[in-house]
Amino acid sequence: xxxxxxxxxxxxxxxxxxxxxxxxxxxxxxxxxxxxxxxxxxxxxxxxxxxxxxxxxxxxxxxxxxxxxxxxxxxxxxxxxxxxxxxxxxxxxxxxxxxxxxxxxxxxxxxxxxxxxxxxxxxxxxxxxxxxxxxxxxxxxxxxxxxxxxxxxxxxxxxxxxxxxxxxxxxxxxxxxxxxxxxxxxxxxxxxxxxxxxxxxxxxxx
Amino acid sequence: xxxxxxxxxxxxxxxxxxxxxxxxxxxxxxxxxxxxxxxxxxxxxxxxxxxxxxxxxxxxxxxxxxxxxxxxxxxxxxxxxxxxxxxxxxxxxxxxxxxxxxxxxxxxxxxxxxxxxxxxxxxxxxxxxxxxxxxxxxxxxxxxxxxxxxxxxxxxxxxxxxxxxxxxxxxxxxxxxxxxxxxxxxxxxxxxxxxxxxxxxxxxx
Numbered sequence: 001x002x003x004x005x006x007x008x009x010x011x012x013x014x015x016x017x018x019x020x021x022x023x024x025x026x027x028x029x030x031x032x033x034x035x036x037x038x039x040x041x042x043x044x045x046x047x048x049x050x051x052x053x054x055x056x057x058x059x060x061x062x063x064x065x066x067x068x069x070x071x072x073x074x075x076x077x078x079x080x081x082x083x084x085x086x087x088x089x090x091x092x093x094x095x096x097x098x099x100x101x102x103x104x105x106x107x108x109x110x111x112x113x114x115x116x117x118x119x120x121x122x123x124x125x126x127x128x129x130x131x132x133x134x135x136x137x138x139x140x141x142x143x144x145x146x147x148x149x150x151x152x153x154x155x156x157x158x159x160x161x162x163x164x165x166x167x168x169x170x171x172x173x174x175x176x177x178x179x180x181x182x183x184x185x186x187x188x189x190x191x192x193x194x195x196x197x198x199x200x201x202x203x204x205x206x
Numbered sequence: 207x208x209x210x211x212x213x214x215x216x217x218x219x220x221x222x223x224x225x226x227x228x229x230x231x232x233x234x235x236x237x238x239x240x241x242x243x244x245x246x247x248x249x250x251x252x253x254x255x256x257x258x259x260x261x262x263x264x265x266x267x268x269x270x271x272x273x274x275x276x277x278x279x280x281x282x283x284x285x286x287x288x289x290x291x292x293x294x295x296x297x298x299x300x301x302x303x304x305x306x307x308x309x310x311x312x313x314x315x316x317x318x319x320x321x322x323x324x325x326x327x328x329x330x331x332x333x334x335x336x337x338x339x340x341x342x343x344x345x346x347x348x349x350x351x352x353x354x355x356x357x358x359x360x361x362x363x364x365x366x367x368x369x370x371x372x373x374x375x376x377x378x379x380x381x382x383x384x385x386x387x388x389x390x391x392x393x394x395x396x397x398x399x400x401x402x403x404x405x406x407x408x409x410x411x
Binding site: 028029030031032034097098100101103104105108133134135136190192193194197 | 292294295296297298299300301302331332334336337340341344354357360365366367368369389390391
């Protein structure tokens with residue numbers, strides 16, 4: 001077969017691309033989790049009805065942490081700004097790459113006198129095993145389980161999906177307990193760090 | 207068989223290797239890395255082309271031997287070998303690996319016979335500029351880092367997992383020949399550099 005040189009390259013590249021795509025591979029995922037991530041495919045970006053808005057008082061809750069403690073939102077009232085990061089589920093693609101970024105951004109949170117609370121609907125042993133994959137040391141922020149009654153806190157925040165997972169959502173709450181920022185994100189995408197950084201900067205202008 | 211056909215066939219062989227890699231899911235094992243490495247060093251594979259923005263920072267421009275504005279390709283970097291690290295701010299292994307990668311850079315800079323020959327760049331796959339900068343600042347990454355927010359470069363390169371290290375032979379005029387591919391981490395910066403020197407042909411094994 002006689003083809004111009006560019007065609008040969010095109011054919012080869014097309015074959016490579018087709019193979020890579022057919023394997024269902026996502027690109028640039030962390031090798032830390034590689035064979036342990038459940039492929040969820042593309043999901044409906046959002047699957048819940050928002051019930052909270054900026055300016056509302058954040059609903060209080062108490063949840064168990066992977067450290068074996070109980071953590072309540074009111075523990076921080078008057079002392080710390082709070083960022084709540086709900087992620088849909090352990091061992092899924094985007095979630096597994098979100099908290100490791102926050103784990104190396106402690107200074108950003110400290111700069112705005114904020115604490116981070118990470119919440120999923122998974123049970124404690126699952127969260128323990130999963131977060132241990134994120135860092136050789138433990139994460140600097142509390143990881144809380146909204147497992148039982150299932151997704152109760154996610155439901156209070158209006159972000160429980162019909163499948164039982166939560167949305168991928170960020171809530172920024174000031175020291176008075178008022179919600180200052182809400183990002184109910186497309187579940188398939190990771191929120192950009194700078195958007196959260198800007199939301200934290202808003203707190204300083206209070 | 208002419209040269210171009212041969213090149214096309216080489217790419218097809220690589221495609222077959224990638225197919226195996228997709229099927230087995232053992233892409234991170236050393237055995238696999240060696241297979242790919244060997245395949246790449248025995249055959250001439252052109253690094254897929256993608257554009258990167260010319261850095262604004264003058265010291266980074268000087269390091270890469272670039273000038274002006276706009277974009278550049280890996281093959282235009284003034285060096286004989288470029289080590290490309292595809293990483294992510296959000297990737298725990300990349301975070302742990304960062305000090306070792308900096309060690310590689312320091313070892314190269316510490317050798318007068320190598321510092322003009324080997325240059326390093328980082329491509330922050332699916333990271334925004336802010337995220338790439340955060341990584342660079344957190345880990346004091348000493349070489350230029352480029353955000354690849356849409357993952358275009360990662361897709362062009364076929365990088366499935368971060369970090370991935372790619373060795374590229376360049377001539378500063380545009381030729382960019384991939385000779386090394388390590389999907390995953392290395393444990394020893396000296397051995398990693400030795401591998402680069404041997405597989406690139408800069409030093410005889």
